[in-house]
């Protein structure tokens with residue numbers, strides 16, 4: 555059988571209004587995430603799950619501020635406010651998210667030396683999270699993605715899903731962007747589309 559998977563990217567308190575790295579309108583996608591689940595055989599949620607000493611946090615680099623770039627063990631790294639620290643309320647799933655049907659949870663960004671935007675690999679593409687193998691074992695060919703944020707973790711997850719050979723769909727109304735620069739969201743959408751990712755609307759699912 556040709557199973558379909560839904561990936562729910564980083565639907566965590568820190569990425570919603572009131573959180574330390576709040577994505578504008580981030581809470582608005584929870585309703586979409588809950589509504590979509592009934593249409594999928596396999597549902598995987600990701601969580602940023604950083605140690606407090608993570609190298610992507612500006613606070614861990616003397617004199618640096620969020621938004622500045624550094625070299626983190628050979629990779630260009632934008633510095634973020636402290637967020638998604640494991641075992642803290644900020645890293646918890648938003649309480650309105652229905653987690654009762656989750657098949658699997660991927661916790662990423664656990665290595666303090668490298669960031670991990672994608673649900674599949676760290677940013678250096680060195681270490682796999684095991685998600686591709688998991689999805690293949692479940693007979694998944696089609697991967698649908700929504701969550702936070704369009705211009706980072708959604709984008710990198712979608713590009714990796716394509717690269718791993720899955721038919722990949724991003725549910726645009728189920729995503730919101732950080733938009734450090736105006737236009738980042740649109741650029742991310744174009745980059746995904748250019749790489750063979752279909753950009754769709756939640757209303758197209760289950761028709």
Ligand SMILES: [Zn+2]
Nearest residue numbers: 602604638663
């Ligand atoms: Zn993070």
